[in-house]
Amino acid sequence: MNICAVIIAGGIGTRFWPLSRKQRPKQFLPIISDKTMIEETIQRILPMLSYSNIYTIANQKQSLTLRELLPKMPSNNFLVEPKGKNTAPCLLLATAHLYLKDPESVIAVLPADHLIQDASYFLKKLKAAAHAADKSHSLITFGIPPTHPSTGYGYIQFSKKNPLSFSGEDFFRVQEFKEKPDQNTARSFLKTGAYFWNSGMFLWKAKVFSENLRKYAPEMFSHWKKILGALKSNDQNGLNAIFDEIPSISIDYALMEKTKNVLMGKGDFGWSDVGSWSSLLEIWEKDPNHNALRGECITIDTKNCLVHNPDKLTALIGLKDLVIVNTDDALLICKTDMDQKVKQVVNTLQKKGGKKYL
Amino acid sequence: MNICAVIIAGGIGTRFWPLSRKQRPKQFLPIISDKTMIEETIQRILPMLSYSNIYTIANQKQSLTLRELLPKMPSNNFLVEPKGKNTAPCLLLATAHLYLKDPESVIAVLPADHLIQDASYFLKKLKAAAHAADKSHSLITFGIPPTHPSTGYGYIQFSKKNPLSFSGEDFFRVQEFKEKPDQNTARSFLKTGAYFWNSGMFLWKAKVFSENLRKYAPEMFSHWKKILGALKSNDQNGLNAIFDEIPSISIDYALMEKTKNVLMGKGDFGWSDVGSWSSLLEIWEKDPNHNALRGECITIDTKNCLVHNPDKLTALIGLKDLVIVNTDDALLICKTDMDQKVKQVVNTLQKKGGKKYL
Numbered sequence: 001m002n003i004c005a006v007i008i009a010g011g012i013g014t015r016f017w018p019l020s021r022k023q024r025p026k027q028f029l030p031i032i033s034d035k036t037m038i039e040e041t042i043q044r045i046l047p048m049l050s051y052s053n054i055y056t057i058a059n060q061k062q063s064l065t066l067r068e069l070l071p072k073m074p075s076n077n078f079l080v081e082p083k084g085k086n087t088a089p090c091l092l093l094a095t096a097h098l099y100l101k102d103p104e105s106v107i108a109v110l111p112a113d114h115l116i117q118d119a120s121y122f123l124k125k126l127k128a129a130a131h132a133a134d135k136s137h138s139l140i141t142f143g144i145p146p147t148h149p150s151t152g153y154g155y156i157q158f159s160k161k162n163p164l165s166f167s168g169e170d171f172f173r174v175q176e177f178k179e180k181p182d183q184n185t186a187r188s189f190l191k192t193g194a195y196f197w198n199s200g201m202f203l204w205k206a207k208v209f210s211e212n213l214r215k216y217a218p219e220m221f222s223h224w225k226k227i228l229g230a231l232k233s234n235d236q237n238g239l240n241a242i243f244d245e246i247p248s249i250s251i252d253y254a255l256m257e258k259t260k261n262v263l264m265g266k267g268d269f270g271w272s273d274v275g276s277w278s279s280l281l282e283i284w285e286k287d288p289n290h291n292a293l294r295g296e297c298i299t300i301d302t303k304n305c306l307v308h309n310p311d312k313l314t315a316l317i318g319l320k321d322l323v324i325v326n327t328d329d330a331l332l333i334c335k336t337d338m339d340q341k342v343k344q345v346v347n348t349l350q351k352k353g354g355k356k357y358l
Numbered sequence: 359m360n361i362c363a364v365i366i367a368g369g370i371g372t373r374f375w376p377l378s379r380k381q382r383p384k385q386f387l388p389i390i391s392d393k394t395m396i397e398e399t400i401q402r403i404l405p406m407l408s409y410s411n412i413y414t415i416a417n418q419k420q421s422l423t424l425r426e427l428l429p430k431m432p433s434n435n436f437l438v439e440p441k442g443k444n445t446a447p448c449l450l451l452a453t454a455h456l457y458l459k460d461p462e463s464v465i466a467v468l469p470a471d472h473l474i475q476d477a478s479y480f481l482k483k484l485k486a487a488a489h490a491a492d493k494s495h496s497l498i499t500f501g502i503p504p505t506h507p508s509t510g511y512g513y514i515q516f517s518k519k520n521p522l523s524f525s526g527e528d529f530f531r532v533q534e535f536k537e538k539p540d541q542n543t544a545r546s547f548l549k550t551g552a553y554f555w556n557s558g559m560f561l562w563k564a565k566v567f568s569e570n571l572r573k574y575a576p577e578m579f580s581h582w583k584k585i586l587g588a589l590k591s592n593d594q595n596g597l598n599a600i601f602d603e604i605p606s607i608s609i610d611y612a613l614m615e616k617t618k619n620v621l622m623g624k625g626d627f628g629w630s631d632v633g634s635w636s637s638l639l640e641i642w643e644k645d646p647n648h649n650a651l652r653g654e655c656i657t658i659d660t661k662n663c664l665v666h667n668p669d670k671l672t673a674l675i676g677l678k679d680l681v682i683v684n685t686d687d688a689l690l691i692c693k694t695d696m697d698q699k700v701k702q703v704v705n706t707l708q709k710k711g712g713k714k715y716l
Contacts, residue, residue, distance in 0.1 A: 018671075018673070298703050298706050298707070298712075300696075300699050300702060300703065301699075309689055312686075312688055312689055313376070313687060313688040313689070313715050314688070314689045314690075314691075315376070315688065315689070315690045315691070315692075315703040316691050316692075317690075317691070317692035317693060317696050317699045317700065317702075317703070318693030318695070318696035318699070319680075319691060319692075319693060322677075322691070324689075324691060326684065326689050328670075329670055329671060330670055330671040330672070330673065331667055331670055331671070331672045331682075331684050331689070332673045332675075333672075333673070333677060333680070333682060333691065334674070334675035334676060334677075335675060335676030335677060337676075338659065338675050338676035339675070341658050341659075341675045341676070342673075342675065344658060344675075345656050345673045345675070348656050354656075354671070357671050
């Protein structure tokens with residue numbers, strides 16, 4: 001079995017502003033450890049895959065940054081999207097590349113900016129999922145056992161009955177992909193125990209992917225064929241033209257929700273999408289007052305605060321539940337339960353001449 | 359009448375850390391306007407006094423800074439303390455300087471780091487106080503009508519009966535100087551209406567000062583005579599030796615509390631000693647949410663915050679009642695009602711190898 005990994009590295013998140021910037025999104029930030037998240041993601045799979053079987057996909061500029069961060073990866077493995085158009089076009093292109101090399105390849109699609117706490121357990125599950133993708137003729141995904149009725153994730157409804165077993169791991173038949181629910185719906189999902197979070201991690205055999213496109217997503221299948229054609233003839237202009245017209249939709253919407261052939265593995269390996277500053281409060285090491293502090297800090301009567309101010313002294317007096325991020329040109333202070341509004345700051349900067357801070 | 363002003367500019371406050379540092383205390387900071395507080399203080403009295411009649415007193419290093427800030431002041435007017443030893447030694451030295459020039463001089467002693475909101479009313483009162491000092495053979499002080507039962511100030515108990523009038527202003531006989539009281543005592547003070555805050559502003563005729571020292575503070579009077587001797591013979595080593603042995607006490611304790619000849623004018627000209635960061639919330643211009651913001655700021659759901667971050671962007675989300683100060687090497691975030699603990703941060707830095715931040 002020829003297994004390859006495709007790391008989706010093209011995101012342009014705003015939720016880690018002011019540390020994340022347009023040219024330095026989350027995957028290029030060392031927010032979990034002293035390594036960038038993309039480096040962490042690659043390190044995690046190296047016990048299972050060699051560099052020659054690992055690919056990244058991102059835009060031209062980001063791919064240059066990736067080359068610098070990942071000098072051991074073959075230069076042909078940095079796949080370049082003509083333009084950023086959501087995950088469906090991105091994964092059609094990446095899968096087409098590998099399909100042309102070997103339609104029997106099993107491809108593991110992994111986002112570049114997720115945290116996985118138990119890496120060896122993850123690899124065990126990933127190997128089993130690769131076997132499932134190889135043997136079952138299904139598309140494989142990982143569902144994350146939900147810890148709370150989040151309205152921030154999509155859900156995967158699966159059948160708890162008669163799971164299939166590959167390499168000793170259970171894989172469940174997916175019944176439906178659900179968009180981000182409202183609070184009540186999310187609660188009802190959790191009650192049943194048959195809805196897991198959609199992690200955005202997928203595995204498929206290249207030719208199974210192609211077959212499913214043909215059967216369940218005919219419009220995307222025509223783009224798929226065009227992409228294969230352009231790659232075969234090394235026609236960059238043709239590829240650019242395809243990316244101009246291909247719809248900007250997610251792979252969930254384009255394919256996963258439509259096909260009947262999806263199996264779900266349990267992603268119970270300590271997954272987090274590290275979606276906001278306050279999520280780091282659960283990840284970074286904390287002092288006895290539950291403060292997660294990066295940089296020299298003096299705290300007085302202060303608890304549950306997250307500080308990223310590596311180059312300066314920080315003094316905190318009488319505070320709780322704050323996110324504090326100090327960079328060379330901007331300072332963010334935000335109540336932990338309001339960090340979804342960081343996006344609003346970025347929007348304001350976009351509108352009101354604050355481009356230099358983006 | 360020959361009136362001179364002596365500006366006490368030798369303080370080394372810690373309450374405006376991290377903006378104030380050992381080499382740049384509050385009087386050298388532009389925290390009220392874009393001018394330093396010492397410049398503000400001098401500007402305020404220039405309609406009444408010429409530069410040749412204005413003196414500063416500070417240590418050697420601070421006097422160099424003062425010369426740079428006040429290029430129009432004659433270089434002989436920057437009086438230098440051999441070492442910082444509280445206000446009694448400082449004012450003995452400054453008064454001795456002026457006594458030797460003219461024992462009939464009336465001297466107005468003004469701290470360099472106070473705010474006065476109504477400058478012209480202040481000058482009217484100051485002129486009247488100078489007349490009182492000239493004609494009454496008393497020491498003159500200004501008491502501040504208390505706005506709340508503060509435990510942070512000393513109080514002046516005065517007789518409301520039969521005030522003396524000079525230039526149309528009332529001056530009240532002082533009965534007692536009171537140290538900083540506890541909360542209950544402060545409340546009882548306010549009830550009577552006969553206790554005002556001790557502002558630390560004084561006026562005296564040089565020879566009246568000398569007489570009062572002789573009568574009521576004999577120990578200090580012997581130091582006074584030695585200082586006069588050292589100044590007359592231009593004996594710097596002698597002066598240094600006197601400053602080695604003279605007790606480090608306040609002028610309140612050394613003289614004002616002991617003499618029977620003190621008159622108090624009402625300091626109802628919008629005085630503030632600008633004692634802490636949060637006091638600036640009452641002074642700086644505010645936005646409709648009562649935020650006082652220095653520097654480019656984006657605020658979302660934020661009220662009653664003070665920001666000093668002039669060189670960077672600040673984004674605040676979901677905050678209230680915070681002081682936020684960002685400098686080149688340190689960031690302070692402090693609940694407004696806890697800013698007295700800034701001193702504790704400075705103490706920690708002193709003890710734990712943080713000298714570079716002092």
